[in-house]
Amino acid sequence: MSLVTSAELLYNAEAGGYAVGAFNCNNMEIVQAIIGAAEAEQSPVIIQASQGAIKYAGLGYIAALVREAAENSPVPVALHLDHGTDFDQVMKCLRGGFTSVMIDGSHYPLEENIAVTRRVVEVAHAVGVSVEGEIGRLQGIEDQISVSERDVFFTDPEEARTFVQETEIDALAPSIGTAHGRYRGRPNLDFDRLKEIRDLTGISLVLHGSSGVPGEDIRRAIALGVRKVNIDTNIREAFVAEIRRRLAADPEEIDPRKVLGPARDRATEVIREKIRLFGSSGKA
Secondary structure (H helix, E strand, C coil): CCCCCHHHHHHHHHHHCCCEEEEECCCHHHHHHHHHHHHHHCCCEEEEECHHHHHHHCHHHHHHHHHHHHHCCCCCEEEEEEEECCHHHHHHHHHCCCCEEEECCCCCCHHHHHHHHHHHHHHHHHCCCEEEEEECECEEEECCEEECHHHCECCCHHHHHHHHHHHCCCEEEECCCCECCCCCCCCCCCHHHHHHHHHHHCCEEEECCCCCCCHHHHHHHHHCCEEEEEECHHHHHHHHHHHHHHHHHCCCCCCHHHHHHHHHHHHHHHHHHHHHHHCCCCCC
16 A cells, blocks of 8 residues: 555554554665564554665665555555654655654754744645654664763653644654663653653654663553654664574575575564554554
């Protein structure tokens, strides 16, 4: 089927009380792993590309791969820009066929973040594309965005309400204690803050930095209104670990298909596990 917007998927997730997995892709094999997992689980899915993925593979290649996957799949698929940092980049993705975009103005003061985000919403909504915004900053690294521990701050619920009202975004990514990349210990999520943000905004919430968050915490966050859960690191870990295993077993192997194929299959297994955790199996 044709690509759909993430707003459509999150609307259905809201009605059903589950979350949709948003899985980052970097190459053809990972796109295949994501769509294969979604089809096996009969789940809607969001395939997203970060700045790093677009720089590595090219915006046109990413869009073409995901569009091909969606058009030949019975499950609904959205193509999402993850952590767009400026208006021009978002516009390139809109022209490239993305059906959902994130504008990350969280490094700006509130009023500037509102202005930047609202400008993106006005253009994206005019062409039927949904928009995710962020307020508050996450620890860790997301491609070119680096936030040190001393700069981390959680989302203020009242500011979140103002931000949602004035920007008219479709989904909000709050900062409640998750981090990008690998965790050094168990993350301590502020569920009371998450609940207050949800109560004040009523909007679908997005949990970034979810790789490594315990399953019980993911389920609790979903119960409190998280409708999109981002996964990247876990996919990379599984994919690269399988490549290492295959090459260690046969250092003379020169056929990339015999290395990348098993890595794709292992990534598919991990993504299927996440889809079941999020409660979206059978919801396609």
